[in-house]
Amino acid sequence: MMTHPLDNIFWHSLSDAQSCFAAGEGDARRYAKGFSPILGFANALQPDFDAINAYCEPGELFYCAGWIGTIPSGWTLEVESTMYRMLWDGVMPPEDATFQARRLNPDNVKDTQDAVSLAQLTNPGPFGMRTIALGEYLGCFDKDDRLIAMAGERSYAPPYREVSGVCTHPDFQGKGLAKRLMHRLIRRQLLADEIPFLHVMYSNSAAHELYLRMGFRDYCQTAVRVIRRIE
Template identity: 55%
Template sequence: MHPLLDNVFWHALTGPHARFAVGDGGARRFAPGFSPIVAFADPQRPDLAALVPHCAVGERFYCAGWSGAAPAGWCVELEASMLCMAWQGETPAEDDAPDAVPLGPAHVAEAMALAELTRPGPFGPRTLELGEYFGCFEGGRLVAMSGERMAAGPLREISGVATHPDAQGRGFARRLMRKLIRRELLRGETPFLHVMGGNAGAVALYRRMGFALAHETVVRVIARA
């Protein structure tokens, strides 16, 4: 697997997505409005002091790879296992979602509502700016979406995979993901994704699609106390 996957959030926030990041020293975060994610140059020794000037008391962030005790002034609100999976399959021969609509500023409210309903992971009103996002609409309503979040070297993360409960079981998520996978591979990029370790159904689906496990890590939700 690609070595940048070992600390991909850091490589994204100090690389292709540095323009969307704030922070200094050994800590970076997406600017307010984007996905609430932080990253550290050394995840096992997170430079939380460098993060303090760039976040508010009570503001919550997701971070990966850190399993030590929380220093004074910080608290861990949630801890779980997260899998990083990278594409190992063939390039899809066709666009499986040719009618999907590119999502942009006009769709922020609908995308946020779908994300709040389905909880696909860290999502903010400016997340759509991080890459290509596509959605499926029925009766003028956004019922499914998927897009790109992290970018690091040749790696491109598929994220924001969400389907409205009324539309689940009809293959929307799979078709949108395959659309993105095909576009990324044709650009010479390697698709990857993150999934919670306890979501056995999603892990099995991604394996069937062509993703393979790169590594497993701890993921936390942290906040300034």
């Protein structure tokens, strides 16, 4: 039975357009080591862990969406929650020529380290040393060349492109930096005939309300788990 790509977005991304960033076989994939620790399964409701076990080391944490079944042998549940998957339904954001933002270079050690440090400080979701290679990541910097805000692109199943890694250093929140970064990314995506979408935790009501005001709408609400390989 055919399903909409957004109903199982991580599988559609990892098994097709982003297969170059994936590891796994059969009906299971993961982003390769160093990228965002996310699992994707052809059947999200009944994931085939036997097909992915060999690609996951003991101690590794992974995010898994859309699944609420029994935890399989060799794994343990760390977090169980719910998130919104939101789809762009707004107008083209206006061009913001005066906004100072810079593309983060995945081949630049400083850019990579700065992005990971900001993600660790603010916890925008699963993030790894190589995550900024998954798409375009934009950052704002202070006068000392410190990364203070960023937003980028993660999963991609044409034409759906995820806006992700949205975060701002606590010392610079409330200035609208993340929103302006998001607008620049969304504008680029729309001009490329892509459709933006994003994820936000159900508990993060402030961010959810902001995204609704920006022009996103709720596509669905889905389970999300963080699980750990133990053997």
